[in-house]
Amino acid sequence: MLVPLAVLLAVSVLSCLLGYFLIQIVGDRFTLSKVISKTTLIFLVLSIFPAMRWLKINRADLGFASGKTLLKQIPQGFAFGLLTLLPVLWLEYQLGIHSLDPAKHWTGLLLAQKMGLALLLALLISLVEEPLFRGLLICSMRRKMPLCTAILVSALYYASLHFLRSHSEIPSAQATLASGFTLLAEAFGSLFMPLYLPDWLSLLMVGIILGIIRTRAPANLGLCIGCHAAWVWQIKISKPLFLTHFKSPYGFLVGHYDNVIGWLVAGWLSLVLLAYWAYRRFRGL
Template sequence: MMRWFAYALAPLVVLVIAATIASMLGYGLLWIAGDILPLAKVISKITLILLLLSIFPLKKYLQFSWADFGFAPKAIFYKQFGQGLALGVLTLLPVLLLLYWLDIHVWDDTRQWTAAKIAEKVGLGLFFAVLIALGEEILFRGLLLSGLRRKMPIVVAVTISSIYYAALHFLKSKSQIDYANLTPSSGLTLMAEAFTNWLNPAIFSALLALVVVGVFLAILRTRVPQSLGLCIGCHAGWVWQIKVSRDLFNVNLQADSLFLVNTYYDGVLGPLVSIWLVALIVYCLWSKLQSNACYGD
């Protein structure tokens, strides 16, 4: 049990180290480049870059191959990606339609929309969704989940990796420090605030939803040995729809069913997504048990 605890804390240590380095590099970058971006945003981006770069030395240290991460041969990977993208659309679209039907999401009629403008939003949304999904899936369902599975039972590994996946989305500081007031310790102050944000009760329903999202993706990853392409596609499908929805719709803060979403985060994730994905997970597990029972007969 103590070993499990140590392995569970190891990713947190890596995250703290990356954030600390990013805090120092962020101040140095702004000192050289000038007032180009808020320090908090610079630190956030550098931390993410450092986490992605850590994949390569950790891959070598753990003696992983890309197949251990879950990558299938190229042709199979692309097929999995397409299947995952379709799965992502099919599993989130009912939620978005329900949010629209309940008047939680309302069409943004304050902007002039044309077919070309909507097509641009859809295309750019897909591009950035794929980039986000690729990085996060390699990191969480590739490196982290695969590494933890070697050291602990699969249920524990899935849970821990999903918690880290969810928590990283809320490692944010909203404080703004004027460029003229920046000091070498400013980044560390913002970093401490970002970690403290995990205790913010306003994030709870979105955090829980993201944990469930992580579990759903981890189940996809563990049911087939080399299925990271499926996870990337599904993740991209979700992010794509959320990005397009946020561009085209506004959250109606007066809606009677507003409690179904978390307005602190993105206005999509929240109790409704948690309930829907838990239902899908239970159905998938029940179907697998039924299949095994039939096969056993």
């Protein structure tokens, strides 16, 4: 259970050291915190391959189906992702939490380009995160703990890593070898900010649902990739289209992480999990 944390700390330290030298090259085009964040993510993804060899895990163990089946699973998962988040976005609009931004003038071409770019980014994110969290992490942990515990621990890591971020900016000219570690300490401290509690709970529910989808069959990772991509895609589209009114009567229902997830999403996904549990009890599964 603590091995993933040890790996995270190791790659974070390495990224802090490497980030100092990278920021000297790229200058102020990127903040030091972003360089460290992206470098850490790259190292985590690359760690999948030696971990698979060490743990004797193959592609099928991660949950990848054969090529044709995988290509069918991704749109199926995408459809499920639309069905589970679109009602929340509609409700947020109806409650006055979101409204169309009158300053934005979208043509059909611009909107199509925005949606296409958002889709590519969403697929890239899901193709990176799903093999890591629902593939390697669940596969390795379920060997030493009950399946429900493995899903929960994976969801805890998944939700927490989204808030492991620093908001400070250090110019490249002022950066030192110690700067990265200062930002790292700030990033771990942000995990305990009460402001992000509803957002964290939302992502915890997301991680649990994706974990359940992944483990319902040996090769379900494609469904997770599609579902994850659909959620990210909808959020990325909503951000430029809508204004968020936190001071509205129901503004507290969304958090400050991406202006979409929050108490409302956490509650809605909890109902989805409850409905799934009731269905299994009714069917005697």
